[in-house]
Amino acid sequence: MTLTAVRPTARPELLTLLGGTPLVRVTTDLPGPHPGFWAKLEGLAAGGMKARAAVSMLLGARARGELPPGATVVESTSGTLGIGLAFAGQALGHPVVLVGDTELEPSIRQLLRAHGVRLELVDRPAPLGGWQVARLDRVRELTALLPGAYWPDQYNNPDNTAGYASLAAELIARLDHLDVLVCSVGTGGHSAGIIGPLRRRWPALRLIGVDATGSAIFGRRARPRVMRGLGSSIHPRNVAYGAFDEVHWVGPAEAVDSCRRLALGSFVSGGWSTGAAARVAAWAARVSPGAVVATVFPDGPHRYLGTVYDDDFTEAHGLDPAAAATHPVRIPHPHAAETTGWMRCDRVHDPLKAPPHPEGNP
Structure with a gap:
């Protein structure tokens, strides 16, 4: 795949x-x-509340040269930021790869994919940190596998x-x-x-x-x-x-x-x-x-x-x-x-x- x-x-x-x-x-x-x-x-x-943050993070990365035109964006989501990044990806012309988990609602999975997102689901929580840490671990793996991929790191990104x-x-x-x-x-x-x-x-x-x-x-x-x-x-x-x-x-x-x-x-x-x-x-x-x-x-x-x-x-x-x-x-x-x-x-x-x-x- x-x-x-x-x-x-x-x-x-x-x-x-x-x-x-x-x-x-x-x-x-x-x-x-x-x-x-x-x-x-x-x-x-459009894109929910977190579309504001998603657009801001991608524009900031582009301005600093961290996100080249057309480069892939990889991030973890429990749903809401994922919709925002799908919006930002379409508006700014970036493919989006998201890591969710198997507790992500089927309706959100379908919506994200309809918006052109590549969605991966982790199937077990991390021993420490649960689903959130499991998703972030997979994000780091994907960022290393995809040349030029950019991880916004929503939790720590000003x-x-x-x-x-x-x-x-x-x-x-x-x-x-x-x-x-x-x-x-x-x-x-x-x-x-x-x-x-x-x-x-x-x-x-x-x-x-x-x-x-x-x-x-x-x-x-x-x-x-x-x-x-x-x-x-x-x-x-x-x-x-x-x-x-x-x-x-x-x-x-x-x-x-x-x-x-x-x-x-x-x-x-x-x-x-x-x-x-x-x-x-x-x-x-x-x-x-x-x-x-x-x-x-x-x-x-x-x-x-x-x-x-x-x-x-x-x-x-x-x-x-x-x-x-x-x-x-x-x-x-x-x-x-x-x-x-x-x-x-x-x-x-x-x-x-x-x-x-x-x-x-x-």
Whole structure:
């Protein structure tokens, strides 16, 4: 089997489709009443939210001479960045080879291939780091096998972050004021990319990060996760740890409950990241009456019809929306005892730089 993908003819006119997504007011009970928050519907963008980052990373590499015209792009994906890279590859004329895993939804596999991507799937998680590390190991192998191939390294590439300057500008253009920003965190790109410009406009702006239970990003122990699209088994260097005022870890039951409530009460909804961010944004609006709260819905609901919106899936995984937590449990530091539901902590540090908490890791 050939490893290369078909080289597309560059379609720079596609770049006019980037961004420009709607900003809507959400007042649906999540899970109870709240004053409402603003949501940027990035799932309605061509290529999704991460098309912004994908285009930025490829243009940055081209400007530095790291990505010759027509060279192959190789990257790992759990789905969302893959769609963004498929968009960027078509717009800029680069074949794209992606490494997913066997938990990648069939609908996303079909969509990526329809867009001309060469997709490889790893079939077993790494002993340490799970699917994420297994995918990255294969990316390194492919990069060595394909002459001139370029690996964007989304987790550590500053151009990922830079790609979201346009998102920040769109929020500034639409909002008169902003007190609290809620961002899901995976690679750390969009939270780091928009908080700088937004704080220059509103210096007192608070940033709340939303992570997944079982994620290692903010110093918790990595565990197998049902949710995809947020959280990580590694520590991405794009995460702007010093910018966060607090972090919430949200479980899959809470995300499912929020997604379904959004779909029923607001029509706009999405997947794991959207459900988790929405729940925390509603909480922030509820505990800070009068504050203007905004968040980003990274994607729409369609790829999650067999998971988040499927009763058989949620029952098989023990995810009962009716039993989802209605408020977060505050923990004193990220290394506090393991829990599986919704938690929050206002002590945020880089786990690779800060000394361990005196009480130690669990």
